[in-house]
Amino acid sequence: MDKVMIIGCGAYMDSGYGCPGEWRCLKAASLGEGNFASPSQVVGFLKCECPGRPLIANLGMAIKLSEIKPDLIYLSSCLANAKPGCPYSSPEEMAELIQSKTGIEVKLGTHDYH
Numbered sequence: 001m002d003k004v005m006i007i008g009c010g011a012y013m014d015s016g017y018g019c020p021g022e023w024r025c026l027k028a029a030s031l032g033e034g035n036f037a038s039p040s041q042v043v044g045f046l047k048c049e050c051p052g053r054p055l056i057a058n059l060g061m062a063i064k065l066s067e068i069k070p071d072l073i074y075l076s077s078c079l080a081n082a083k084p085g086c087p088y089s090s091p092e093e094m095a096e097l098i099q100s101k102t103g104i105e106v107k108l109g110t111h112d113y114h
C-alpha cells in the first residue's frame with residue numbers, strides 16, 4: 001500500500017467551503033478512488049499558506065519528524081484544479097519544485113467528488 005502525503009490549498013481550506021481535511025481526499029485515498037490508483041495510507045496532510053514559500057520546508061520537516069518518506073505526494077483537487085487559480089504559482093510549477101527538492105513523484109489532484 002502506498003504511503004502518501006497530501007497538500008491542500010490553505011486559502012481555500014480556511015474559507016470553510018467544506019474542502020480538504022474534511023473527507024474527500026481522505027475517502028479517495030482510503031478507497032483508491034479519484035486519482036489514487038489503489039487504496040493508500042495518508043501519512044501526512046499539509047496546508048499550503050499564501051504565498052506558499054514555507055511549503056517545501058514544512059514538507060521536509062513533516063517527512064523528517066514523521067520518519068516516513070512517502071511514496072507519492074498529492075496536490076489536493078482544490079489546489080490542482082482551482083478556478084481562479086493560485087496567484088503565486090501554477091500546480092505544475094509547484095509539483096516540479098516539490099519533486100526536485102524531495103525526489104518524490106507529485107500527483108495533481110486527489111478526488112473528483114462534488
Ligand code: SF4
Pocket residue numbers: 008009010011012048049050051052079086087088089
Ligand atoms: S499560495 Fe496558492 S496554493 Fe498556497 S494557499 Fe495560497 S492560493 Fe493556495
